[in-house]
Amino acid sequence: MVKITIADGKTEKVFGCVEGDSILVTLRKNNVYVPAYCDGRGTCKKCRVRLIEGELPVTDEDAAAFTLRQLEEGWRLSCRAFPEKDCVIVLETQKEEDFEVLGGRDKVQMEGAPEVHRTKKSDGHLEKADLDNSEARAFGVAVDVGTTTIAMELVDLKDGQVLAWESSINHQRAYGADVISRIQASVAGLGSALKKSVWTDLIEGVAALEEKAGILSGHIEKMTVAANTTMIHLLMGYSCETLGVAPFTPVTTDPIHSRIKEAAGDVLSREEILKYGKMELIILPGISTYVGADIVAGMLVCGFDQIKAPAMLIDLGTNGEMVIGGRTMRVATSTAAGPAFEGGNISWGTGSVGGAICAVSYKDGEMAYETIGNKPPVGICGTGVLDIAAELVGHGLVDETGLLDEDYFDIGVKIADGPGEEPITFTQKDIREIQLAKAAVRAGINVLLKRYGTNGADLAKVYLAGGFGFRLNIDKAVAIGLLPESFSGKITVVGNASLKGALMCLLDENLIGRAWKMARDTQEISLGNDGDFNEYFMEAMYFER
Known part of the structure; x- marks a missing residue:
């Protein structure tokens, strides 16, 4: 050997x-x-x-x-x-420990939701005086298991105070950046490894929350989880064989009530089971294989079952999920946007780490840029990718078909000096990746608008969820055709709606039933079977100028 x-x-x-x-x-x-x-x-x-x-x-x-x-x-x-x-x-892989994740610091309170109080300290730690009588208190953890990252909040169940928050990479990324790659890895016999990976992340996250809040292990009573359907299957160790082939049937999308020792006893150590095995585990319901509990959590946050005027919720990620409607009717779908919005498949693409180029403008023949944390540039994250595309199109360096100017066709456009003074460039291939991603999302939006019977003008609000949507330059997103112009002035950024929905259900379990009813009453459209999708997709491949 x-x-x-x-x-x-x-x-x-x-x-x-x-x-x-x-x-x-x-x-x-x-x-x-x-x-x-x-x-x-x-x-x-x-x-x-x-x-x-x-x-x-x-x-x-x-x-x-x-x-x-x-x-x-x-x-x-x-x-x-x-x-x-x-x-x-x-x-020589890029360090991802400082991945920027939406969690306890971006907040939107839904009208009528359980009241949530938050500590004022920026690091999520409690003051010493706040820890008095901690053994008599009851604690819970709300979790968003994303394809790329995991976000968690520790809550006092008696008064609704958020005591600490924690985030990390979803280390299943070692097996692929998107849900299709994870499904393929699971079917290939790596399901147990994928399950162990995510549970290791969760247990380490719980331990970090306990340390931040100064509470003893074993005092957290329950955990609520929102995630897409593939992540839930991997978390529970369900077979993924039917997720990746027609008719794309999940094992279940119902709410799940269990204990951690029952759900994860096969991948946790004896010590971890003794510490956390009795913790109640509640997983929010989803709609289908590709419209999961994360979008249902977002619907709960935005109150889709209560609003009269129609609205749209869009979660921009590798699996672009979206829903349109209100109290009487809702239609949902998902579109395979791919990982470009999270820096995947981009030559110098990276996640939202320190030094990632996140905003770009073209001035005097050169690219001016900002990086996360104002650190030296190491690559380009999703919002930077979109900004670059918009600037290149807007200044005539990329035509409406996506063709890069011949002066840059072979070498790409230099954005910055990277590690070791190696130039960070944006290439023709990168332009094609963002074209495919934005066309998939825009085509999905257009199909939903048509099926609901609107052109978007009568939508009361458009909610953007997720990390990419949180940092997105709306004007540039409209400029390149990712979002319709009719959405301008109606967009509300809701941040990590998946985590917020999990937190709401942690504080009020009655909301699980409400979320489940919303999921069951929401019609799903499969774009693979939709006659208009391909036509809309080809139209959206062009850049609007």
């Missing part, structure tokens, strides 16, 4: 690599997190390693991903590296 040594300058870790396994597969087997948005197909170029000792032949995928200088320095894609001899590597 070949040995792979990971060197980080301080310590070394040595793993055995089975013949036929790539370095990426070996790292996964040994619980070493490496982002692999494409699930190891060699296309996302994120699973980078650098060879220090040994031999790793240069593959076609390596040649496409790295410069000649980088190849000479030993840079390789771990998913394409199949070592035949012992080797020493350095992980």
Whole structure:
């Protein structure tokens, strides 16, 4: 068996690599997190390693991903590296520990919702005086399990006070950036590994919340979870075989009531079961395989079962879910936008980490940019991708078909100097990715508008949910045709509506029934079977100028 040594300058870790396994597969087997948005197909170029000792032949995928200088320095894609001899590597993947996640700091209170009080300290910790009599108090945790990130809030169930919040990467990203990749990984026999990954994230998150709030382990009574249907299947260990093939039938979309020891006892340690096994687990209901509990939670937050005038809720992510309607009628759908809105499949794409270029404007022939945390640029996140596309189209460097000006066609447009002064560029391929993503979303919106019998002018409000929607430049989104012009002036940004809905149900379990009724009474449209979708999609591929 070949040995792979990971060197980080301080310590070394040595793993055995089975013949036929790539370095990426070996790292996964040994619980070493490496982002692999494409699930190891060699296309996302994120699973980078650098060879220090040994031999790793240069593959076609390596040649496409790295410069000649980088190849000479030993840079390789771990998913394409199949070592035949012992080797020493350095992980060169982007650090994701500081991923910016919407959680306890962006708040919208729904009229009629349970009252929520929040600590004023920015780090989510309680003051010492607030911890008196903590053993007599009852606590709960609200959770949003997103495809990319996980957000959690710790709540005092007696007075509704949010005591602490925590967020992390969903480390299932090592198996792919979108739900289709996760479904494929699960069907390929990795379901248990995916389940263990997300439960490890949740248990570590609960422990972090306990530490922040200064409470003892075992005093959290229940956890409410909102997530898309695939994430719920992976969380519960359900088979995903029917999720990815027609007619796309889930095991269940009903509310789930369980205990953590029953739901996750097969992947948790004995110590974790003793600490957290008795915690009540409540999972919100969904509508279908691709319209999940996260959008139902958002409907609850926005009060869709109470409003008279029609509204629309759009969650812009890899699986763009949306619903239109109000008290008497609701229609929902989802569209495969892909990971471009979260930086996936973009040459210099990254998540919302410190240093991610998040806003861009074109001035005097150069790109002016802002980064998350005002840190040196490391890549481009979703809002930066949209901003760049809008600026290039608006200044004539990209035509209405998406063709980049010939001066930049081969090399791309330089946005900034990246790590090691390597230029961060935006390429023709990147433009095509954002075209596909925005066309999928816009076509989905148009289908819903038509099926509901409106052109959007009579919508009272348009709610944008999710991290991408929270930071989105609305004017630029309209300018490139992602959103209809009729939405201008009607858009309300609701942030992490999935987490808010989970929190509402944590404080008032009666809302679970209300959410379930909304889910059952909402009609779903499958875009794969819709005759108008393809026509709208082709129209939306063009940039509006």
